[in-house]
Amino acid sequence: MARPKSTDAVYLRIAEALRARIVSGDLKPGDKLPSEKAVCAEFGVARGTAREALKKLENDGLVDTVPAVGRVVRSDHETDKTPRYRRIAAQLMASIEAGEYAPGTPLPAEAQLAEQFGASRNTIRSALGELDGRGLVEVTHGKGRVVLPREG
Structure with missing residues (x-):
C-alpha cells in the first residue's frame, strides 16, 4: 500500500x-x-x-x-491479502451453491452471521453486499436477505 x-x-x-x-x-x-x-x-x-x-x-x-x-x-495476514468480508462472502456463496440455503429461504440475521464468523456486523454487511451485488440474495421486508433462485 x-x-x-x-x-x-x-x-x-x-x-x-x-x-x-x-x-x-x-x-x-x-x-x-x-x-x-x-x-x-x-x-x-x-x-x-x-x-x-x-x-x-x-x-x-x-x-x-x-x-x-x-x-x-490475524494469523494469516501475510499469506491472505483478500479482505475479510470477501472471504466471508465466498463462504456464504459456496453454502448457497451447495444448497445449504435453498432458494426462497432467508439467510441468518447479521448478528447470527457475526457470531458464526467471529466478525463485526460491519464486515458482515460488506459480505452481504457482495451477495446482493451478485444477485444471489435480495432484501425482503419482514424476512431479511432471501436467497434467489439460480438462473440457468
Missing part, C-alpha cells in the same frame, strides 16, 4: 501506523490491537476517527474482531 500523504484522512494515517506495527512484527498474530480509547489517547483523535482506523485494518483483512476480546491480529 502506498504511504498516506499528509492530505489523506487522519484515520488512514493511523491505520497505516498500526499496519506498520503488524508488518514489522511489533504486533504479532493473535496480539490484541490497542482499544479505541488507547488509539484516541496515542494519536490525539476522536473516538470515531479511531474506530474508522481500526475498521480499515479489519476490512483490509489484517485484524479480526473477536467478541468479548476485541480486535486481534
